[in-house]
Amino acid sequence: MPKVNYVLRPAKNVERKMLCEAFQRLTNFASLREYRYIGFGSIFFSDFTLFHRNLGISDLIDIDWSLEFA
Numbered sequence: 563m564p565k566v567n568y569v570l571r572p573a574k575n576v577e578r579k580m581l582c583e584a585f586q587r588l589t590n591f592a593s594l595r596e597y598r599y600i601g602f603g604s605i606f607f608s609d610f611t612l613f614h615r616n617l618g619i620s621d622l623i624d625i626d627w628s629l630e631f632a
Contacts, residue, residue, distance in 0.1 A: 578609050582616050594618055602626055 588594060598621040599613045613619050 575608075578612055581609075582612055585613070585617055595620065597621070598623060600625060 585594065585597075588597065594617045597617075597619050599610065599619050600623045601607070601609055602625050610622050610624070614622060
């Protein structure tokens with residue numbers, strides 16, 4: 563199976579950055595460090611890295627990994 567670098571997909575990259583900007587507005591409710599990000603894929607995917615780096619979220623859950631090893 564060929565490996566795909568999902569960082570290079572322009573539409574997905576824009577979508578992730580839009581979500582990041584939207585999430586930044588949640589600081590009105592609570593510090594983003596208190597939030598949890600749940601995503602599909604690997605914790606090494608670019609969305610996990612982006613949200614951790616830009617939003618300070620460190621509670622990251624990968625549903626695929628959680629289901630695989632449940």
